[in-house]
Amino acid sequence: MSGALLVCGTHSDAGKSVVVAGICRWLAREGVRVAPFKAQNMALNSFVTREGAEIGRAQAAQAAAARVEPEAAMNPVLLKPSAGERTQVVVLGRPYATASAASYQDMKPELLPVVLGALEGLRRRFEAVVCEGAGSPAEINLRESDLANMGLAQAAGLPVVLVGDIDRGGLFASLYGTLALLSPRDRELVRGFVVNKFRGDAAILAPGLAELSRRTGRPFLGTLPFAPGIGLDGEDSLALREAGEGAPGGDVLRVAVVRLGRMSNFTDLDPLLFEPGVAVRFTRSAAEVLDADLAVVPGTKATVEDLGGLRAAGLDRALAARARRGLPTLGLCGGYQMLGRRIVDGVEGEVPEAEGLGLLPVETVFEPEKVLARPSGRAPLFGDEEVSGYEIHHGRTARLGGEPLFVTREGGGEGCRVGAVLGTSWHGVLECDGFRRALLGWVAGVRGLGWEPGDFSFAALREERLERLGDLVAEHLDRDALLGIMEGAGRREGAGALP
Template identity: 45%
Template sequence: MTAKTIMIQGTTSDAGKSTFATGFCRLLARRGLRVAPFKPQNMALNSAVTVDGGEIGRSQAVQALACGVEPHTDMNPVLLKPNSNTGSQLIIQGRAVGNIDAVSYHAYKPVAMQSVLQSHARLAAQYQCIVVEGAGSPAEINLREGDIANMGFAEAVDCPVVLVADIERGGVFAHLVGTLELLSDSERARVVGLVINRFRGDPALLQSGVEWVEQRTGKPVLGVLPYLNGLHIEAEDSLALNRPQGEHAPQQTLRVVVPVLPRISNHTDFDPLRLHPQVELLLVKPGQPLPAADLIILPGSKSVRADLASLRAAGWEAAIARHLRYGGKLIGICGGLQMLGQQLHDPLGLEGEAGSSAGLGWLEMETTLATHKQLTRVNGHLTLGAAAVSGYEIHMGVSTGAALAQPAVRLEDGRCDGAISADGQILATYLHGVFDQPESLAALLQWAGLAAPQPLDYPAIREAHIERLADMLQQHLDLTPLARWLP
């Protein structure tokens, strides 16, 4: 079996490539096709653990869900997780191989391309169709040499490209025409269709523009896709600071505050809270005071010591201490757990300059960063009422200390995870996805002060939104021009 491959590229970052690819995967899976997602190179701090025990970008894990298959490291062979303004942790086929700066990575791209092509070939032997998501824009002149993320990959495997543009940004026709003009002749030829995304209003008002761009470029417009109010598809990396549009204001509110750290990671942990009708979720950026809250959550971080320093510089340490004095609850997840201890050690300089930092000191434990990264999908039960929980671990730290004798989670593999403070105010866990399951979400909200949490089944909601997205594509996308490139 050799799969058909089709690539989704965008005229800009955040044009809707990930969302479109997710819906397109489900649309093809509905036809009974064996479909796999693929992204040659991803730069994101939201990641997921795969069935083969590796790490890929969160968007490809969601796309795998849309395909009805388990996420695999071959679906995102190159993942860059930024840990400074100029450098990233480099993950190849699911495994961290070290840190790399932008200049060095440019020189490394030919090596990375070999991993990309190996992974694509393995998927092509197993599936009927591969839906590939590009990164950023294919028209970034300074990134074109040695490109593995957009047209460089498309040329290497000789696949067609669908170009997506976001009309919400304005200038959609300039984006489409300008992008095509900046491509080489061979690259331009492989663009087989255009998509205009996130349109609000009557499509008839856009028809003259659609006809013009088709005549100007010679490319068919496959669809004008409407803006979907309240659509929830887990984000690749962008962080929404407000509730989804169309959502009602919460009733019987539990206020949850998350300090947004510079290297916040896996913020999809908070999506169930964002969607819960009784929760007011506030994501607070540096420079803003932490408002009064029932629960504060310290999120995951790609650079824990640096983010802890940022937390202190923002004045948030004193605000959290005051929150605890007045009886508020506090959760630390992954990097947030590590911050809650007494010391943070990075003797090898894995996340920056080698050294140690004083933790916040609210739990009797300390953490030492080590080269081995824990990548595990887990199931277990919270020690709060034995509520079922599932999630995944992605961390390089080893935590030890007396606080861990009172764990937050008991795992099915016999291990214990995290800690609950003696006074019951602080809970710490390495588990990402701790709010995803209905039982654990309800137990944690009740612990935080919500007397009667309404049930919320986040996996079911996620599935319903993928279906809604695919329904929209089925109605508004013309696949006829793509027929020769599909199984």
């Protein structure tokens, strides 16, 4: 086959990402060489490709669904909200500019050729490209300079499928209203609807679907059932999940994750959500942080600003009390920097220098060039387990004492440990099953708990979730209609008007 499709949603978190991933996995299983694409993504959860490019974490997961290696062209523009009202603009995997909301709108005309070039390159190399929109295509205040929704569809001749989330209510009004707010020219590109997150009696839903199809002239391509636990890596705080399950006959490890204002790459904690006998809570409560078996200070896109917020909430005192009592604490990337003595930031924040929490003997100096890498090594302090991850940071952190947490493949030291306080610049290390279990076993030992690790592979679990997404598409969407839309022309005569 040869074709492309743009999946839009009535609002953020309607299910665009999972629908794109499901279609990618279904097509890949059918032997189609397929790639995902999102022209413009706003996300603080990002990923580093093998060539050292930064893209949205969801696009990396969609590439895994498509069974291809993620690359910069799959997410040519990534927006990362930073301190104050500023946003870092990442283009083709590299920092490009820092912009306000207004100045970014002025930047879009120069980014459109980059977006279209990336998409065209994918279409030349793959048989199918499944594109994901951003937010809603009915954001009429942004339509003139739109890069990701109907502006992209018009420029690239893409047919559009509109996804609505029935679980939130108001499905029919959302679908009809979105279509009604589009211009007649844009409306012609919308070829059908998909219902997402349905639970209930399909017979009761059917008359509404038929009536909306009659009023709009668009078919429903299928109804995807509510399927908890199979979502992709989240893009923003709307996707935060918490979990906890007691292990049979064992104790529960309580993990408190400090909820920062510009928290980034909180997907680092995803493996803990599936570990039996581990309860994870994202919190701003100093009492909960002090009481937890393991406290985690995650990454952030505004290290100094979030450090100030942490202090204002009294969390600095809770973390200091944990260190005095020998209670395990882990800092990841920006969280690691906060645990140190000093942060010099002339790049991301508005405050040039700040005193850290002083719990680790490290100092961080920010540089304009961002570190983007895929390091690996071992953890000599935790059974010498193999560990790998990825780095995304402007800060260069120097260890002035303590022990390195990891030894790199090249023989260097990375991260720091003093007593029960640990820190690392590497994201994704908890996905390494051996290291994660060794770390949690150490926490249980420090706390005197009878916790037993699980035996699942996180990589296998992620693959199983992608397979389930492919199953949902194969079983609940009209595959022939979907293929026809992808292979046919984007515009359909007579489809623009609404009664």
